[in-house]
Amino acid sequence: MAWTDERVELLKKLWAEGLSASQIAGRLGSVTRNAVIGKVHRLGLSGRATTSRMKSHRPRPRMAGKRMAKGRFSPLGNPAFRALYAEADAYQPPVEELVIPPNERKYIQTLTECCCRWPIGDPQAADFHFCGKKKVPGLPYCEFHARRAFQPPQTRRREREIVEPVAQDAPASRKETA
Numbered sequence: 394m395a396w397t398d399e400r401v402e403l404l405k406k407l408w409a410e411g412l413s414a415s416q417i418a419g420r421l422g423s424v425t426r427n428a429v430i431g432k433v434h435r436l437g438l439s440g441r442a443t444t445s446r447m448k449s450h451r452p453r454p455r456m457a458g459k460r461m462a463k464g465r466f467s468p469l470g471n472p473a474f475r476a477l478y479a480e481a482d483a484y485q486p487p488v489e490e491l492v493i494p495p496n497e498r499k500y501i502q503t504l505t506e507c508c509c510r511w512p513i514g515d516p517q518a519a520d521f522h523f524c525g526k527k528k529v530p531g532l533p534y535c536e537f538h539a540r541r542a543f544q545p546p547q548t549r550r551r552e553r554e555i556v557e558p559v560a561q562d563a564p565a566s567r568k569e570t571a
Contacts, residue, residue, distance in 0.1 A: 396432060404429065408438050491524065491537055499525030511538035 396404075400421060407417045414433070415426040490513060499508050500522055509524035510533045526535040534542055 401432070401436070404432060405436070405438060408433055491526075493522065493524060493526075497525055498522035509533070509535035509538055511535070511542075 403421065404417060407420060412420075414429040418424050418426045418429045421429070493513065498513075499505075504510065504523055504525070507527060509526045509528045511524040512521070513524060514521040524535055524538055526537075528535050529539050532539050532543075
């Protein structure tokens, strides 16, 4: 399809009226929307007339109140983790690592399903081993290492505050008539 002078003039007219590129392509026939856009840019057409659809602005409805963010630790979740901190105070980090006697140490080949999998030492060193104590059911670690690995959830300020809905007040500048 060639762009004749008549088709270019019709394109300019329709573009100025605010029609979309696909609407113009439909009216011209045998031309794609992309061809219309390309021709418009090559012609340097810019200032489009705004359609009534473009002029009408619908404001978004605002929410009456703020939504509360869902906490990182929900009350559902791992029951073994919840039970670990049901009555516990804030986490106190231990000063030292547990010392595991050499005959109780577990290595990757000797780990079983009920052993604590807390790694101790540098994996590339010869003395690297795992804790090996009896693990908490549902967690991969013993109670000591589970308390180190899983921090108790902190109550967040924004979750504790009660968010009240924002009321739509009437204009305050009313003048009372006597």
